[in-house]
Amino acid sequence: LADQILYELAWGxxxxxxxTTDIELKTQYQSKSQAFFAQIAERFPDRPVxxxxxxxxxxxxxxxxxFDKASSWFTRCSESAHSIDALKxxxxxxxxxxxxRRQQYPAAIEFFxxxxxxxxxxxxxxxxxxMQSESLFAQANYxxxxxxxxxxxxxxxxxxxxAAENRWLNLLHGAQSAIQENEFDQALAFANELADDSxxxxxxxxxxxxxxxxxxxxxxxxxAAVEAWSSAAEDLGKxxxxxxxxxxxxxxxxxxxxxxxxxFKKVFYGYGGNQADPEIDRWQARAIFEAARCYQVQIATAPxxxxxxxxxxxIFYFELLTKDYATDPMxxxxxxxxxxxxxL
Numbered sequence: 562l563a564d565q566i567l568y569e570l571a572w573g574x575x576x577x578x579x580x581t582t583d584i585e586l587k588t589q590y591q592s593k594s595q596a597f598f599a600q601i602a603e604r605f606p607d608r609p610v611x612x613x614x615x616x617x618x619x620x621x622x623x624x625x626x627x628f629d630k631a632s633s634w635f636t637r638c639s640e641s642a643h644s645i646d647a648l649k650x651x652x653x654x655x656x657x658x659x660x661x662r663r664q665q666y667p668a669a670i671e672f673f674x675x676x677x678x679x680x681x682x683x684x685x686x687x688x689x690x691x692m693q694s695e696s697l698f699a700q701a702n703y704x705x706x707x708x709x710x711x712x713x714x715x716x717x718x719x720x721x722x723x724a725a726e727n728r729w730l731n732l733l734h735g736a737q738s739a740i741q742e743n744e745f746d747q748a749l750a751f752a753n754e755l756a757d758d759s760x761x762x763x764x765x766x767x768x769x770x771x772x773x774x775x776x777x778x779x780x781x782x783x784x785a786a787v788e789a790w791s792s793a794a795e796d797l798g799k800x801x802x803x804x805x806x807x808x809x810x811x812x813x814x815x816x817x818x819x820x821x822x823x824x825f826k827k828v829f830y831g832y833g834g835n836q837a838d839p840e841i842d843r844w845q846a847r848a849i850f851e852a853a854r855c856y857q858v859q860i861a862t863a864p865x866x867x868x869x870x871x872x873x874x875x876i877f878y879f880e881l882l883t884k885d886y887a888t889d890p891m892x893x894x895x896x897x898x899x900x901x902x903x904x905l
Contacts, residue, residue, distance in 0.1 A: 563604070563605070564601055564604070564605040564608045564610050564611070565610065567597045567600050567601050567604075567605075567610075568597075568601060568610040568613075568614070570593075570597045571594050571595075571597035571598045571601070571614070571617070572594070573594075574590045574591070574593040574594035574597065575590070575591070575594040575617075577590040578590035578591045578594060591621075594617075595617075595618065595621050598614040598617045598618050598621075599614075599618060601614040602614050602615060602618060602634075602637075606637075608643070609643040610643075611641065611643065612638055612641040612643040612644040612645075612648055613638075613648065615634050615635070615637040615638035615641060615652075616634070616635065616638040616648055616651065616652060618634045619631045619632075619633075619634030619635040619637075619638060619652070619655060620655070622634060623635075623655060623658070623659065626662075628659040628662050628663050629659075629663075631655070631659050632656055632659040632660075635652045635653075635655045635656045635659065636652075636656065638652040639652035639653055639656065646680060646683070647683075647684070649679070649680075650676055650679070650680040650683040650684070650685055651685065653672055653673075653675055653676035653679070653680075654672075654673070654676055654685045654688065654689055656672040657669045657670075657672035657673040657676065657689065657692060657696075658692070660672055661692065661695070661696060661699075664699070666696040666697070666699050666700050667696075667700075669692070669696045670693050670696045670697070673689040673690075673692050673693045673696070674689075674693060676689050677689050677690060677693075684722065686716065686720075687713070687716045687717050687719075687720040687722075687723045687727075688723060688724075688727065690709070690712060690713040690716055690717075691713045691717060691723075691727050691730075691731055693709050693713075694706055694709035694710045694712075694713050694731065694734065694735075695730070695734065697709055698710075698734050698737075698738060703737075703738040703741035703742055704738075704742055706734070706735075706738045707735065707738040707739055707742055707744065707747070710731055710734060710735030710738060710751075711735070711747075713731055714731055714732075714735070717731055725760065725761075729755060729758070729761050729765050732751045732752065732754055732755040732769070733751070733752070733755055733765070733768055733769060733772065735747075735748075735751040736748045736749075736751035736752040736755070736769070736772040736773075736776070737772060739751060739776075740772060740775050740776055740779065743779060745776040745777075745779040745780045746776075746780075748772060748773075748775070748776040748779075749773060749776045749777075751772075752769045752770075752772040752773045752776065753769070753773060755768075755769035756769035756770055756773060756792075763796065764796055764798060764800065767792070767793045767795065767796035767798075767800045767801060767804075768793075768800050770789045770790070770792040770793035770804070771789070771790065771793040771800055771803060771804050771807075773785075773789040774786040774787075774788075774789035774790040774793065774804065774807065775807075777789060778811075783811065786807075786811070787808065787811065790804040790805075790807050790808050791804075791808065794808065797832060798832070798838065798840075798841065799838065799840040799841050799844065801832065802828050802831075802832045802841045802844040802845065802848075803844050805824055805827050805828045805831075805844075805848075806824075806825070806828050806844050806847060806848050806851075808824050809821045809822075809824035809825045809828070809848065809851060809852075810851065812824060813851060813854070813855060818855040818856070818858075818859060821851070821852075821855050822852050822855050822856075825848040825849070825851055825852040825855070826848075826852065828844055828845055828848035829845040829846075829848045829849050829852075832844075832845065842886060842889065843889065845886070846882060846886040846889040846891045846892070847891060849878050849879075849881055849882040849885075849886070849891075850878075850879070850882055850891045850894065850895060852878045853874075853875045853876075853877075853878035853879045853882070853895070853898065854875075856871045856872075856874040856875040856878070857871070857875040857898065857902070859871050860872060860875070860905070868905075872902055872905050875898075875902055876899060876902050876903070879895040879896075879898050879899045879902070880895075880899065882895040883895050883896055883899070
């Protein structure tokens with residue numbers, strides 16, 4: 562009965578860990594629980610309770626970020642003759658996640674795909690199909706990812722146990738994949754559904770509007786793109802900064818230089834200025850560069866009396882870029898432009 566006793570002790574301490582809010586006690590109980598699961602794995606690896614012990618040890622290692630160790634335990638669980646179907650399904654699913662977290666995306670796809678094939682009616686089929694799509698997306702394999710997102714969508718929609726975040730990401734990344742493949746109508750179908758979801762957070766809906774704008778621009782509908790990006794620009798994070806930058810780019814391409822500079826200024830003086838989140842920095846750097854270019858491109862054709870001010874303004878923004886965003890790749894391009902402008 563030793564294996565059964567160890568198993569009861571392991572779960573007893575696990576229950577105590579879950580029941581307490583005292584961090585020190587929780588840690589102690591979790592440690593004791595894991596020690597008893599480890600004893601089962603070492604002393605009784607062929608007994609029925611060992612299968613669950615393998616899984617629990619794998620989950621603990623996964624939570625610690627020890628993905629190689631976790632994979633070893635999940636593999637033992639999936640291969641155990643005593644693992645019930647639900648446990649095998651979870652083990653394969655977690656093996657896929659271990660590979661995904663290690664950025665071993667082809668291996669992750671194989672684990673998730675194997676799980677779906679072995680347990681087509683399992684509880685994790687929707688999550689697994691979504692993660693196959695994500696693994697393809699992470700490799701920039703947008704064509705296959707789009708196919709996978711399409712296949713996953715009805716299953717995600719039909720499964721009430723799936724996290725809402727997975728449904729939202731399936732729509733967003735599906736739209737992004739479709740845009741990469743120039744399938745703009747499909748992108749709009751995905752992104753519009755996400756934008757219309759009142760349960761989605763504002764930042765997620767802003768991401769959707771950003772992709773809606775890109776899809777409309779791909780369909781040569783500039784006014785619809787402007788409308789969508791104006792909605793996305795209300796976000797105060799990186800999505801809003803990117804949308805505002807794209808609005809400026811449209812105005813720049815239409816040679817509406819003053820209006821374009823106004824939009825670019827909103828990017829690099831707004832969104833936290835030069836104290837912004839690092840994810841916003843790249844859009845601010847690009848906005849400063851493009852603001853400088855708005856003045857630079859006018860120099861050659863401008864009346865003689867206007868050229869000094871245009872040169873001065875272009876130099877000002879290029880220097881601002883090299884000063885405040887010195888590590889950004891655009892800073893090198895700014896230095897090149899400054900050398901030319903200083904000779905004028």
